[in-house]
Amino acid sequence: MESIPRIGFVELHDLDRTPAVLRTLHTESIVTIYRLTDAAREYSRPLALALRSGADHRIVDLCSGSGGPLPLVQRRLHREGVHTRVTLTDLVPNVLAFRRAADRNRRRLPGSCCSLDHVTSSVDATDCRLEGTRTIYGAFHHFPPPLAARILQNAVDTRQPIVVVDTKRSLPYVLLFPFFLMLAVLLAAPFQRNPLPRYLLRLALTYVVPVLPFMMFFDSVVSFLRMYGRGELRRLVDGLAGTESFTWTIGVEPGFTGAQYLIGIPRPR
Template sequence: MGVMESLPRIHFVELHDLDRTPPVLRTLHTESITTIYRLTDAAREYARPLARALREGADPRIVDLCAGSGGPVPLIQRRLHREGIHTSVTLTDLVPNVGAFERVEASNRRVLPSCCSVDHESSSVDATDCRVPGTRTIYGAFHHFPPALARRMLQNAVDTRSPIVIVDTKRSWLYVLLFPFFTTLAVLLAAPFQRNPLPRYLLRLVLTYLVPVLPFMMFFDSVVSFLRMYGRGELRSMVDGLDGTESFTWTIGVERGFTGAQYLIGIPRS
């Protein structure tokens, strides 16, 4: 599995997770992450674990937890539609970015038929105590949760017999050393092309080029993210310790490709 896989996870705090981080700065940051998903075509690799779960009987109603400013799931939905897999998606977050969710919905209505809808929950949804029915997805956010909360999230899925698909980046020194530079460069190059209301667009330019808060934030949070990623052994120990874990089939693996997509799939047994 490699040297880094055997090292313990380090739970630092990302800047955009801090309570004192202004909401507008957090929004600009998560919008940059969504843009990076598009630039890297992350949906190509990220779609495979969800497609596998759906083929194994997961509910085609997708409940995307910790969706940020839309995340990759709407892009994944489009790719699955081209492959003949039809889903409906509900975007949720503990602090929902309703404006971003509505823009994603409008965009998807223009390119997808009614068989593949996107909607959102405008009220707060706690990923550790979710009540929205469907297959839960967590893309690029599971590492934000310390072990106790991560286990609670998985336990809630088991208790409610909800399929769950978690995708993050694998733990690798290559990603720790190279990806922060790539994501920071993406922020610098993409800022002028971000679609934002004019005041926020101008603020993005100021915080990217005049006072480079957003590039610094992306670099710092990228480094911390990779140090916080769960290894496959840690994921296995986590699911083995759940109450009623034998009622689920768990699959842990990594998709080959640029993004290094590591996944955990949980499907209720019939």
Template sequence: MDSLPRIQFVELHDLEGTPPVLRTLHTESITTIYRLTDAAREYSRPLARALRSGAAHRIVDLCAGSGGPVPLIQRRLHAEGVHTHVTLTDLVPNVRAFERVTAGNRRRLRGSCCSVDHVPTSVDATDCRVEGTRTIYGAFHHFPPALAARMLQNAVDTRQPIVVVDTKRSFVYPVFFPFLLTLAVLVAAPFQRNPLPRYLLRLLLTYVVPVLPFMMFFDSVVSFLRMYGRAELRRIVDGLDRTESFTWTIGVEPGFTGAQYLIGIPR
């Protein structure tokens, strides 16, 4: 499947007409799935590899949604003796979610060796000026090749390391994973921590009018069809201006999540 072209389609939570609260509930569900699947175990390895290659330990997480897996990755790296400082950013930042993540990590990682903060204003991943090792987890497939190239080109132009992690192209994932992810939404909804009004809304939109399970199923199918193959990533990298000024590594981590990565480190 890696040799097949990706299909550019639209996920429901990307639509401009999707209510913000529904988008937030959806991205919070994704964050919960990261915890349930222990995605940080595999997702942390490409970042650890970049850090060992000289990337800055100041992490700038682009397209962070409702917090994403990076705080979970930070805790796993901390347990392995690797300390980082994370800044969460997004084009449309979910400031309340970022604040909850910041407070939660402060409770779990006491001291000054690790921290999480956020940028409360809009940060465009194609024109980012925040210094540090950039990460894009589970979001790169949202962008068509021209925008994806601009995000990588901005890292090259500003000479900031970048780590992109998404799911690999495989026939297995679009066939089975949407059902597993939808089941996770159904099982996890009562245990997600939200203010009471949003908690009740989550239960309503999960069990009474199953909007959230449908969104998860539909968007996960579309996501897997939009994933970049390794050959497509290589073509994008080869087409960047001054691409030779970076060392690029493309690969797949073995494991359940099928984490495919692209690492760019300034020479």
């Protein structure tokens, strides 16, 4: 699919008219799928590569949604002897989900070698002032090229490393993965932890009126069509002011989730 241009459709959970609770249920389902697919196995490798290349071990995760895969990635890196201090952020932060992710990691990562906290106020990925290695997991395709370029330009202007990880663009993923994700939503709904009213709402929107499975199927198809190919990522990077002050690496990690990545590391002055 590298030869097919990115198609700028809109996902249902991105629409302003989508109720906030439905958006939260959807992003929580995505976090569950990250756990079911062990996405951290492949998603951790680009970040590990960036850290070995000199990136800051303070991690500022942008567009964290309901926590995203980064808490899982942090635990995976910890098992491999790589210790990080992670801060979750979002334009519309889901503070309760961030707190739950922090509690889980606190139980699984004893001692002070790793930490997971969050910012309760809005953080704009195109104008971030927090210091540390920026990460964007599974969200970069949501940004049209002008905004995607602004995110990368902000990293260059502030001289902060950046790691962007998304699913690989490939025809088998477009044809097969949405069905798997819809099935995962159907199977996992009873086991997701939510306050009772939202838990009952999740069950109703999964089995009585199957809004959540449909939303996952539709948005996953659209997501794959919106993914940036490696050539498109290279053109974004080449168009940045001061791009030569960074070392850029674009590649794909093989595996079930097929993580495609873009890594930018500031060069020594």
